Amino acid sequence: MKTYLALVHKDAGSAYGLSFPDLPGCFAAADSESDILRAGVEALELWFEDEDAVDPRGPEAIAREVAGDLAAGAFLIAVPLVQPQSRQKRVNISLDAGTLSAIDSAADGLGLTRSGYLAMAALNEIRGGH
Numbered sequence: 001m002k003t004y005l006a007l008v009h010k011d012a013g014s015a016y017g018l019s020f021p022d023l024p025g026c027f028a029a030a031d032s033e034s035d036i037l038r039a040g041v042e043a044l045e046l047w048f049e050d051e052d053a054v055d056p057r058g059p060e061a062i063a064r065e066v067a068g069d070l071a072a073g074a075f076l077i078a079v080p081l082v083q084p085q086s087r088q089k090r091v092n093i094s095l096d097a098g099t100l101s102a103i104d105s106a107a108d109g110l111g112l113t114r115s116g117y118l119a120m121a122a123l124n125e126i127r128g129g130h
Helices: 033-050 059-065 067-071 097-110 114-126
Strands: 003-010 016-019 027-030 075-080
Touching: 003 033, 003 059, 016 033, 027 033, 033 075, 033 097, 059 067, 059 075, 097 114
Parallel strands: none
Antiparallel strands: 003 016, 003 075, 016 027
């Protein structure tokens, strides 16, 4: 799974603005800090519907590029690109109730469904991104 860095900035009296230095023209806005990641995930999904794959650069390169914004109070967040690769298939699994609650909480925090979160976590683990 690819992860892109988003530059987050906020002017007084405005929403949080997100831009992706690796993806010119990919922008998002969030009304609250808790909605920033969800807005970023949506922006990536929409951008990649019409654009070719782009490899993300590392944090050092991005930080150098946006150093002025960072010095002015902006910050970077990592946003995962979640793209379906094939048709969905329903499966049944069993989980401890506490684990399920933690999964649901984490999924909600990322703006994902339980299924989407489990798929993302599994792919991340499979690809060695622990």
